[in-house]
Amino acid sequence: MADTTVLAKVEAALPGKILESSTLHGDETIVISRDDAPLVFRTLYDAPEFAFNLLVDVTAVDFFGKEPRFEVVYHLKSIALSHRLRVKIRVSEDDPVVPTVSSIWKGGNWLEREVWDMYGIRFSHHPDLRRILMYEEFRGYPLRKDYPVDRRQVLVEERDPVNDPWPRR
Amino acid sequence: MAESTWQVTEQLDPTSEVMSLQMGPSHPATHGTVKFNLKLDGEKILDMDVEIGYLHRGFEKMCEQRTWNHVVPYTDRLNYISPLINNAGFALAAERLLDIQAPERCQYIRMIMSEISRMADHFTCLGMAAAEAGAISVAFYALEARETLFDIITAVTGARLTVSYARVGGITQDLPAGFAERVRSAFKDIRAVMSDCDNLLSKNRIFIDRMSGIGVLSKEDAISYGVTGPLLRASGVPYDVRKADPYLFYDRVDFDIPTGTEGDNYDRFSVRFEEIRQSIRIIEQALDQIPEGPVRVDDPRISLPEKKDVYGNIEGLMNHFKLVIEGVKIPPGEVYQAVEGGNGELGFYLVSDGSGRPYRVRVRPPCFFGMAALGQMLKGYMISDIITTFGMVNMIGGECDR
Numbered sequence: 001m002a003d004t005t006v007l008a009k010v011e012a013a014l015p016g017k018i019l020e021s022s023t024l025h026g027d028e029t030i031v032i033s034r035d036d037a038p039l040v041f042r043t044l045y046d047a048p049e050f051a052f053n054l055l056v057d058v059t060a061v062d063f064f065g066k067e068p069r070f071e072v073v074y075h076l077k078s079i080a081l082s083h084r085l086r087v088k089i090r091v092s093e094d095d096p097v098v099p100t101v102s103s104i105w106k107g108g109n110w111l112e113r114e115v116w117d118m119y120g121i122r123f124s125h126h127p128d129l130r131r132i133l134m135y136e137e138f139r140g141y142p143l144r145k146d147y148p149v150d151r152r153q154v155l156v157e158e159r160d161p162v163n164d165p166w167p168r169r
Numbered sequence: 170m171a172e173s174t175w176q177v178t179e180q181l182d183p184t185s186e187v188m189s190l191q192m193g194p195s196h197p198a199t200h201g202t203v204k205f206n207l208k209l210d211g212e213k214i215l216d217m218d219v220e221i222g223y224l225h226r227g228f229e230k231m232c233e234q235r236t237w238n239h240v241v242p243y244t245d246r247l248n249y250i251s252p253l254i255n256n257a258g259f260a261l262a263a264e265r266l267l268d269i270q271a272p273e274r275c276q277y278i279r280m281i282m283s284e285i286s287r288m289a290d291h292f293t294c295l296g297m298a299a300a301e302a303g304a305i306s307v308a309f310y311a312l313e314a315r316e317t318l319f320d321i322i323t324a325v326t327g328a329r330l331t332v333s334y335a336r337v338g339g340i341t342q343d344l345p346a347g348f349a350e351r352v353r354s355a356f357k358d359i360r361a362v363m364s365d366c367d368n369l370l371s372k373n374r375i376f377i378d379r380m381s382g383i384g385v386l387s388k389e390d391a392i393s394y395g396v397t398g399p400l401l402r403a404s405g406v407p408y409d410v411r412k413a414d415p416y417l418f419y420d421r422v423d424f425d426i427p428t429g430t431e432g433d434n435y436d437r438f439s440v441r442f443e444e445i446r447q448s449i450r451i452i453e454q455a456l457d458q459i460p461e462g463p464v465r466v467d468d469p470r471i472s473l474p475e476k477k478d479v480y481g482n483i484e485g486l487m488n489h490f491k492l493v494i495e496g497v498k499i500p501p502g503e504v505y506q507a508v509e510g511g512n513g514e515l516g517f518y519l520v521s522d523g524s525g526r527p528y529r530v531r532v533r534p535p536c537f538f539g540m541a542a543l544g545q546m547l548k549g550y551m552i553s554d555i556i557t558t559f560g561m562v563n564m565i566g567g568e569c570d571r
Contacts, residue, residue: 024503025502025504026265029503054397055395056395056516057505057531059518061520073518073531079392084505086505105394106541106542106545107395107542110541133223142227149234
């Protein structure tokens with residue numbers, strides 16, 4: 001199982017950057033603000049005592065009716081040191097933007113596109129933020145809690161697949 | 170008028186022009202609705218953008234509408250070739266949220282069935298990849314081996330693909346009588362099939378030329394893209410969830426992690442081939458170790474009562490009704506549980522709000538990352554290499570797009 005000292009080490013290395021931390025069912029979690037996110041992720045990636053070289057997952061949770069509404073959840077794993085960490089950033093509905101991590105982990109590119117597609121959370125400085133699962137004309141974000149499960153969307157017109165496979169944003 | 174058009178086309182040299190070509194979304198070699206937007210110089214791939222499409226299963230959204238145990242049939246359909254691994258992963262995650270442990274026999278059964286599933290998954294992938302490279306008889310041999318495994322799975326769960334074998338806190342039923350002997354005799358056939366495939370392929374010039382040195386992914390790129398499983402191990406990183414974060418009883422059995430050196434398609438093929446052998450090793454050890462005992466936790470709040478109680482007394486009936494209608498009440502919290510799926514790290518991130526339904530079920534699908542790296546893998550190779558490389562990524566539509 002995870003090394004229980006990771007959380008303590010992260011707290012020691014990043015004083016004042018960690019808003020909350022917890023350990024539940026053996027999973028260690030930190031909550032950071034989005035302004036600190038580039039620094040925190042860079043430290044977690046670079047520092048040899050963390051070496052989180054594998055971005056396992058990026059996803060979001062919609063706490064509809066609460067404020068801030070969204071939690072963007074990152075799961076990190078270090079292959080060499082074999083420990084895991086969960087990082088969360090809370091964002092509000094009015095301004096759902098977090099900085100991208102795709103400059104650190106290449107896998108972040110697609111994961112963030114998926115979160116954008118499903119939750120409408122934007123990632124600033126993302127190189128290629130477009131929908132990945134749904135089509136570009138799709139309205140709304142399917143995994144939000146207020147997206148209706150039993151409605152349909154109108155069929156869109158066929159677009160030129162060669163010259164304009166993705167319409168301009 | 171006609172003359173001037175002729176002149177224009179003559180001036181453009183079609184061989185020097187970058188050509189955009191769309192491969193898919195229903196190409197015979199792509200399993201699922203995948204489209205490759207290619208930029209080509211002749212047959213050479215300059216750039217490749219992968220669109221994975223959408224099956225519109227809506228797995229994660231559906232899970233939020235159902236009780237915890239209703240999610241199990243949905244997890245089957247994530248990776249329908251190795252559903253038992255998905256089942257086990259989900260059940261383990263839910264059990265960690267509940268802070269319970271399934272009985273020891275149940276854990277062993279899950280481990281054995283996961284490995285059988287992994288073997289079936291690898292046989293499918295290898296057979297299809299061989300067929301796509303032209304070795305059709307290998308495909309039939311591999312499918313024969315897979316059917317032997319599916320027969321075992323059918324005997325245990327009652328279904329070939331949509332097994333729904335796991336429950337929160339246990340499994341549906343115990344192993345059938347004579348299971349161990351049946352598995353051992355099946356392994357004799359499978360070993361014979363494997364040596365046949367090995368003889369057909371390992372010194373086959375065409376096969377080696379089509380696989381070796383193709384689709385190379387470096388160690389650093391593989392990690393950076395989040396690629397796990399056989400693809401990552403083929404690039405030379407010995408990362409396996411079964412060893413790194415042992416779940417079930419993988420720490421009680423002895424097995425090796427095969428790794429490659431080049432990170433090309435041939436290594437991916439060999440790694441999968443070797444993993445089948447390791448799975449056989451794990452199952453044979455587990456069959457020796459498996460104890461007798463119950464296969465579900467003895468807790469009326471989690472496990473369904475016996476059928477004789479449901480039909481025989483009011484407490485059993487009420488218990489059954491409450492569990493089916495309201496679901497297992499899982500205390501609020503969140504958990505991430507990773508298991509080693511056929512294609513790599515399969516993770517379940519569950520958020521519970523204390524009601525009988527999941528608040529959020531997130532799956533970390535392993536082949537999504539392989540698809541993200543596919544463009545990088547194929548840059549500079551030929552169009553025909555897409556087929557074999559895509560085969561080695563082993564994308565499963567249900568898992569990739571949720």
